[in-house]
Amino acid sequence: MYLRLLRAIFPSALYLQLSHGQAPSEQRRLSYLRGLARDLELPVVAAPEVSMASPDEYPLLDALTCARLGTDVQTPHPERPRNDARHVGTPESWAGLLPFGDALLNAQTLAQRCALHLLPERLSVPEPDLRPFQTAQDALEERLYRDLPGRYLPDARPAALERLRTELATVAALDLAGFFLTAAEVTDYCRAHGILAAGRGSAAGSVLCYVLGITLRDPLAHGLLFERFLHTGRTSMPDVDIDIASSRRDQVLGWVEERWGRTGAGEAMVANRVTYRLRSAIQDLGRALGLPPELRDRLSRSLGRDYGHLRPHRAREAGVVFTEVLGDAPVKEALLTLLERVEPRFTRQLAPHSGGVVLSREALTHHSPLTRSSGGIRMLTFDKDDVERLGLIKLDLLGLRMLAALERAREEALRLTGEWVEYGQLPDDPGVWQEIRAGDTMALFQIESPAQVQMTARLQPRDLTQLAHQIALIRPGPIQSGTVHPYVRRARGEEAAPDLPEPLRSILAPTHGTLLFQEQILRIAVQYAGMDWPQADRFRSRLGSVEDDTELAQLRATFLDGAAATVGAFPWEAGAVFDQCAAFRGYGFAESHAHAFAGHTYASAFMRRHHPAAYFAAFLTEAPGMWPASTVAAEASRRGVRLSGVCVNRSGVSYRAESMRAVRVPLSAVEGVRAGTARQIVHERLTGGPFAGVEDFYDRLNLNRDVLDALVKAGAFDHIDRQRNRREAYYVLQTVAHARPPGTRGLLGPDVPAPDLPSLNPDEQAALDLTVTGVSASGRHPLDAHRARLRDLGCEALAGLKPGTGRWAAGVIVARQRPPTAKGFAFYVLEDATGRAQAIISPDLWEAHRALLRDARALIVRGQVTRQGRAVTVRVEGLAELPLRQE
Secondary structure (H helix, E strand, O other): OHHHHHHHHOOOOOOEEEOOOOOOOHHHHHHHHHHHHHHHOOOEEEOOOOOEOOHHHHHHHHHHHHHHHOOOOOOOOOOOOOOOOOEOOOHHHHHHHOOOHHHHHHHHHHHHHOOOOOOHHHOOOOOOOOOOOOOHHHHHHHHHHHHHHHHOOHHHHHHHHHHHHHHHHHHHHHOOHHHHHHHHHHHHHHHHOOOOEEEEHHHHHOHHHHHHOOOOOOOOOOOOOOOOOOOOOOOOOOOEEEEEEHHHHHHHHHHHHHHHOOOOOOEEEEEEEEEOOHHHHHHHHHHHOOOOHHHHHHHHHHOHHHHOOOOHHHHHHHHHHHHHHHOOOHHHHHHHHHHHHOOOOOEEEEEEEEEEEEEOOOOHHHOOOEEEOOOOOEEEOOOHHHHHHHOOOEEEEEEEHHHHHHHHHHHHHHHHHOOOOOHHHOOOOHHHHHHHHOOOOOOOOOOOOHHHHHHHHHHOOOOHHHHHHHHHHOOHHHHHOOOHHHHHHHHOOOOOOOOOOOOHHHHHHHHOOOOOOHHHHHHHHHHHOOOOHHHHHHHHHHHHHOOOHHHHHHHHHHHHHHHHHHHOOOHHHHHHHHHHHHHOOOOOOOHHHHHHHHHHHHHHHHHHHHOHHHHHHHHHHHOOOOOOHHHHHHHHHHOOOEEEOOOOOOOOOOOEEEEOOEEEOOHHHOOOOOHHHHHHHHHHHHHHOOOOOHHHHHHHOOOOHHHHHHHHHOOOOOOOOOOOOHHHHHHHHHHHHOOOOOOOOOOOOOOOOOOOOOOOOHHHHHHHHHHHHOOOOOOOOHHHHHHHHHHHOOOEOHHHOOOEEEEEEEEEEEEEEOOHHHOOOEEEEEEOOOOEEEEEEOHHHHHHOHHHHHHOOEEEEEEEEEEEOOEEEEEEEEEEEOOOOOO
């Protein structure tokens, strides 16, 4: 029946596949299929099924198939491979198994017909909204010349106009006017709906994007390079990244799909190839081998920061962990053998990209099949690299939590004060810069990490340019190229910048003679090595990804020859410049990107200073930073903003500023209470009135028992309980729960007075708050109950640590880092009620205490203390776990 249906749909393009599985009864099956094809008048084609490169990969294929099917290798399943026949063979071997002349001839014919070229001239820019007979270039120029005076003051307009004409000529040559109008439509929609959005990346170097409102920072004021973004020799499409408030990104994506995907095929997300890491491979292959979930989870957790990032084929490097968890069980060797066979970057699944949206006037099905993700998002089967090579039009609509926090903070400030904060027109506030220079950067975008706190104290930034440089410094590229320390010394006036020849002096002068930004590599390639912009762009791209020594030597030779011909550089001089560029191979910022982020950083610092309650309410809701909520709450308290506890009659779905100095903890902060459940509680409160007590709440809402328990433990009924006794409230809940189901009022209810139950002491209540909500309205710290014992041990408060050796300190671990660029060093941040300190743990200490450092919640450390502004560092010489269980 299905073959007849398919033949009706594809009358001249349907073939019946013949493949030999080298299993019993295969000849009978092939004879049946040929007979069926003859009866239906269908051609047959020899098409072997290939799932592996060689027969020895059969165990891995079988295990991966079992993982996909949700079964194990001990359980038969019809979709499991029956043997190792699905490996790559030769045409001769396949022809010997399928000796059917017509099928072999059809295979050759089909192979020739399936060879196709994705021609660039068939690609199309999405159709913008245009007037009749108006071209996209005319519409773009009309809008730009109209809006330019609103972006530039009269004295800056001539330079802006000259730059704009140059950019427009490039856009016209590449026929990309429709692309920029499309990007502007997205940011126009965001502005019209009050959604905070800002372009970044290389697009921030374009005056055209700035005037269109795609980006928010003037590229001329910061000397940003347009050619990093677009030039006439560019073969791939320009990359426009638009950061959108993460809480409303789905709204924007829904509008984009409706706007350009009305036909069902003009819009789709780029696919992201999710590849195996050791943890995910252990889960899948361990399930296939029959390992119970508890053991798989324990093994994954035990990998820690040492081995969790490894690819599966390097699993034996984590042999100590496998032995720790699995001992000498035979399954250990079986699992390691399978893991070793997984190729590097082996794709586990396709998922929608974090922001890449491909738009087209024509159907995208010409280039790729379209599919739906598990979340219902329409998706290509190409990843971002495929899309770039094909020249498809892509916009990156990225969700940025800090923009969501700034948007929410602005709305909170408007509700409290009536003041609307326009982030593109913030005044230059000396008080804001003073806080940044003091290293007071907790809860600020991009500069709240311990490394950035120390860098802030050393660099003392005074404007957005210096702040952009600081943000760009703490990145793998500058760190690996040795840029950081020379830049800091020269910026502080401790050493002079080297006397470089032109054009190097002009290119590197803004960054004190160091290589800090990707644009500087482009300028060096063009002005020093004599490349044109397309060659320079390819040089930068290849240099950033080269792994082969031969290719690196070719790039070096090309660079040295160009430098000799352009500026007369000697080989050793040009070689030193090339080595500096080659060292800048890790991830580094484009200058335009750093300036865009610096604007967000300043906006966050401005809001924290002038609207602290609104800002911390938004920050705690959106969680855009690296610190846990309890640490952020402690910073809010230090700034005079207190937290009010969870309350079923006052809390909402999100953190909310109740006054200029108070923030209410939301219902959704309680463990196990989802946003939908919190919304249901608020709806009932608004329609049915405030809740009178635990029993009234229980009768009015049909909630899961775990949710009810968590609300009681979090103190959500403290304000309506006369005794403010959580034990008593819990007793009432249990009594009612045993009498009737939730959400129903009983005609007769239990009238049993609660026994005399003791209240929780402050330390117990704080511990419960932290466990259930992540924050404590009381302001108490987990170490408060251990202060006397810590003083007896000679531990000093972190805020009062004095520089010197042999200092003892203790703290709860609030951040753990062991970056690949740190040569084995680990960086832990310890916190007590007075402040935080960064503990630097050497590779030897890490190896000696790996399991302790993986599992501990708090540490006691001894070591050498240094201070720089608000940054406190302990170079650890000895450590021990601090148990937080109360005795």
